[in-house]
Amino acid sequence: MLEWTMAQLVKHPDAMSKVYKELNEIVGQNDIVEESHLPNLTYLEAVIKETFRIHPALPLLVPRCPSKTCELGGYTIPKGTIVYLNAYALHTDPQLWEDPLEFKPDRFLSVEGNNFQFLPFGSGRRVCPGQPLAVNTLKYVLATLLHSFDWKLPAGTELELEDKFGIVIKKMNPLVLVPTPRLSSLELY
Numbered sequence: 722m723l724e725w726t727m728a729q730l731v732k733h734p735d736a737m738s739k740v741y742k743e744l745n746e747i748v749g750q751n752d753i754v755e756e757s758h759l760p761n762l763t764y765l766e767a768v769i770k771e772t773f774r775i776h777p778a779l780p781l782l783v784p785r786c787p788s789k790t791c792e793l794g795g796y797t798i799p800k801g802t803i804v805y806l807n808a809y810a811l812h813t814d815p816q817l818w819e820d821p822l823e824f825k826p827d828r829f830l831s832v833e834g835n836n837f838q839f840l841p842f843g844s845g846r847r848v849c850p851g852q853p854l855a856v857n858t859l860k861y862v863l864a865t866l867l868h869s870f871d872w873k874l875p876a877g878t879e880l881e882l883e884d885k886f887g888i889v890i891k892k893m894n895p896l897v898l899v900p901t902p903r904l905s906s907l908e909l910y
């Protein structure tokens with residue numbers, strides 16, 4: 722997820738500038754990122770959610786298997802059926818999202834509460850118990866990498882966002898970026 726988020730930010734310089742502006746305001750270039758800053762990094766959180774929307778790590782979640790025959794959305798699902806829930810299809814459904822294939826983190830600045838069109842960690846009894854740990858770790862590492870360095874593609878290379886098929890969807894080719902220090906003093910590193 723770290724790689725996808727960095728790739729999307731490099732591809733969308735407007736979003737990258739907004740992240741830097743927020744980090745300058747909340748953390749400042751004379752300080753390092755601390756856990757206490759994380760709740761105030763709302764734009765970075767929107768960037769992370771938008772990345773989870775377009776690149777859900779487990780696009781088919783974990784299969785379900787009803788213990789009793791049940792009715793859902795007008796369909797009968799017999800007991801024992803293996804049911805896959807396609808989170809990627811939900812995340813990119815044009816009836817649920819405006820410009821679903823475009824990377825627009827601002828859309829998450831106004832979404833609140835539970836919302837079943839966005840399920841990167843699943844839902845219900847089998848929801849991912851690691852969600853708070855995963856999101857906070859991702860936010861902390863991203864905030865630190867971005868706050869400490871400017872990131873650019875190596876000269877002469879181009880960004881691509883091709884993915885590799887699997888249970889967990891990863892980038893086909895590793896992302897290679899060049900960091901340049903941006904903090905006020907080398908002692909902060």
Ligand code: HEM
Binds near residue numbers: 722783
């Ligand atoms: C970016 C990081 C992560 C993503 C995107 C992710 C996503 C998911 C998803 C989609 C499911 C299936 C939920 C469902 O079908 O409703 C799941 C299940 C699970 N996840 Fe995560 N997860 C992440 C990190 C973690 C971490 C850090 C832990 C543990 C520390 C963890 C532990 C688990 C466990 C134990 C389950 C199975 C829950 C069950 O079946 O009852 N995950 N995760």
